[in-house]
Amino acid sequence: MSTSHTTCEAVESENFYDLIIVGAGPHALAVAARLYEETPSSLYTDVEHQRLHWLRRYSSVPCRACAPPRVLVLDRLGGWMTQWDRQFKAYDIKHLRSPMFFHPDPRDLDSLVAYAETEGRQAELVEINGVVGKELSKHCRKCRQKSKGKTAITRRQSLGVAVNERSRQDYFTPSTRLFRDFCDDVISRYRLENLVQQGAVTEVQYGHVYIKSEDHLSHDAFTLTVEQTGQTVRFGSRALVLATGAGAIPSIPDVLTPTPKRSKTTKHMQHESNAPLPQHEGYCHSSALVTRPFPQNVRTLAIIGGGLTSAQIVNLALKHGVKKVFLLCRSHLKVKPFDVDLDWLGKYQNVQKMAFWQEDDPEARVKQIRGARNGGSITPPYHKILKEHVKRGKLEMLTETQIKAAAWDPEQKRWQLELTSKCALPNHSGNMSLQVDYIVSATGSTMSIEALPFLQNLQASHPVDVVCGFPHITDDLQWNEKVPLFVVGGYAALQLGPGAFNLAGSREAAERIANRLNVLWKESVLAGASADAGYRSAMEELVVGNRYAAFAEDIIV
Incomplete structure (x- = not known):
């Protein structure tokens, strides 16, 4: 592995941070909140929480060994969970798919339940039946x-x-508004409001960084080139967390793309924040509906995909006046409450996780991940909605069906689709033709860490093994032992398992990263000041000892 540093980048002192988080979604929020939580639920029970609260109140020993880190969150939209809000609004999502214990709050696993009860908003919870x-x-x-x-x-x-x-x-699902208000409460509680700045990261390098105004050379630090309001700004940090998600690289069926989409140039264009989302006259990817109005004057619509997003777009299209919708699924329609099997969430989840973590072969882990997720699926409530649309004649579901050829007529403004199906349908069997006005590809996104253009230089200087698009990083979700770049979300699936893609993996990823950063901090890699030598021994004596020992001096024998 190459570790040479050939250049020395200069960064203004006010733009140099202990940690920069790229992305401001729920995974980034979980990491930021965990950094400022002194007694996370993963380390302390309820009794220990009460005890530590007593210690902080009556002990003169400080609760932190050193000052809080300087943290910056860079997001191309410039706010906490802005992209999340746009997606939920665009798809008209009223409730989450996740249960109540999937959330970014590090303090308590049941904090979302407690928040709903405290605010008197239990009516916004919907039970997940059949679980x-x-x-x-x-x-x-x-x-x-x-x-x-x-x-x-x-x-x-x-x-x-x-x-x-x-x-x-x-096992209830919170409403979108309840969950969003809960996240705002987490942001307010940990005072994270001012951490986010608007900016699109275009390049990341790791090496020598000269900090201006301090006349200081940091030998091992990151340099980020960021586009902010039409100008290029350079930031530096000692550690970096990548929380961008995989949604920036949409997966589009080859039959719809006029040119090969796998080229490096196309990948770069797809990830640029100012580049148009993948769309063409007569079709678009589902992600394009987040930033553009729903297509007008569409009477017949074909939706490609069998996941929850495709079901949501079916419902959305009919609300916008589409007369007929065809849902094209390459396999049978899978209906389940979560995007992973229940065995990964219930009381037997440790059996699944043990088998996953004991597997040393990363390719075998990828197979387990794909087996647990088993492609796209929809929830029972949305399945009921789809059946109602079928009964009304508004929807036709073509399962185990694929598009062999697609031709766009620019004069008629219509698609001519040639389909092939493995199953006999009520009105069709085998090969068939279909004419529609518009196509929406709800086919998800491509998981490929190598396709992220702003990481190209870092991958060249500090490469890691990539398996099926997933980086083979450490158990602490670190790029490698020498480079303090951390990965959350779907790109951490090789270490976290199938739950890494959604809210299930946000708290676990935040815990691993926080523990590793804490080690680096104590080694004076991330902080300029070392911890007080007597802090740890004093705290251990207080925590392990008798909580009532402080009153011993007042006892008269």
């Missing part, structure tokens, strides 16, 4: 174990339900 069940009796389990010809399903059911009745309160 929580009653435990099987001992007699029923024995009968199933003795039954002949048991299948894998019956053997699995003999263990009992994946989620106990006592966890029912966790």
Whole structure:
């Protein structure tokens, strides 16, 4: 691995930070909040929280060994969760798909439940049906174990339900507004409002950085080239967190693209913040609907994809006056409450995670991730909505169907689609032709860390192995042991598992990164001042010792 530093970049002292987070979504919020939380739920129980609160109140020993870090959050839209807000508004999403324990608050796993109860907004919670069940009796389990010809399903059911009745309160979905207000509460509680600046990162380098006004040379630091309001600004940081997500690289079917989309130039254009979203006359990617109005004067619409976004766009299109919608799915329509199997969320999740973490082969881990997610899926409530549209004759679902050829007629403003299907449909079988006015490709995004243009120089100087688009990073989600670049979201899936793509992995990723940054901080890599030598021993004595020992001097024997 190349570690040579051939240039020395100069950065203004006010633009040099201990940590820069690229992106301002929920994963970035989880990392930022965890950095400022002294007693996270992953380390302390409720009793320990109470005890540490007492210690902070009555102890003269300070609660932090050193000053808080200088943190900057760079986001191309310039606000916490702005892209999140745009997507939910554009797709008219009323409720999240995630359960109540998926959130960015590091203090308490049940804090979203507590927030809803405190604010009196329990009515905004919708129960996730078919998840929580009653435990099987001992007699029923024995009968199933003795039954002949048991299948894998019956053997699995003999263990009992994946989620106990006592966890029912966790398996509700919050409304979009409730979750957003909760995130605002987290931002306010940790005073994170002023951390975000608008800016699009165009290049990242790691090496020597000269800090102006301080006449100081930092040997190991990042230099970020950022486009801000028409001008180029250079920032520096000792550590970097990449929380951009994968949505910047849309995946578009080859049959719709007039030119090859896999070229380096096209990838670069797709990721540039000022570049147009992938769209063409007569079609667009679902991500383009976030920043542009829904297509007008469309009577017939084809939607490609079988995930939740495709179902949301079906509903959205009919609200905008589309007369007929065709949903084209290359496989059968999968219906499940979450985008991962319930075994990864319920009481048996440790079994799945143990098997995942014990696997050393990254390609085998990718197979486990894909198996747990099993492609796109929709929730039971949206499946019910789709069936209502089918009953009304507004929607036709063509499953196990693919587009062989697509031709756009610029004069008629219509598409001629040649389809092939593996299953016999009520009105169609085998090959068929279809004419539509517009196509929306709800085919997700491409996971490829190598396709991010602003990381090209860093990958050239400090390369890492890439498996199926995922970087093979450390267990601490660090680029490597020498480069303090951390990755969250889907790009951390090789270490976190299938939950890394959504809110499930945000708190776990934040915990790993915070622990690693804490180690680097104490080694004086990230902070200019070292920790007080007596701080740790004093705190350990207070925490491990008797909480009532402080009153011992007042006792008269």
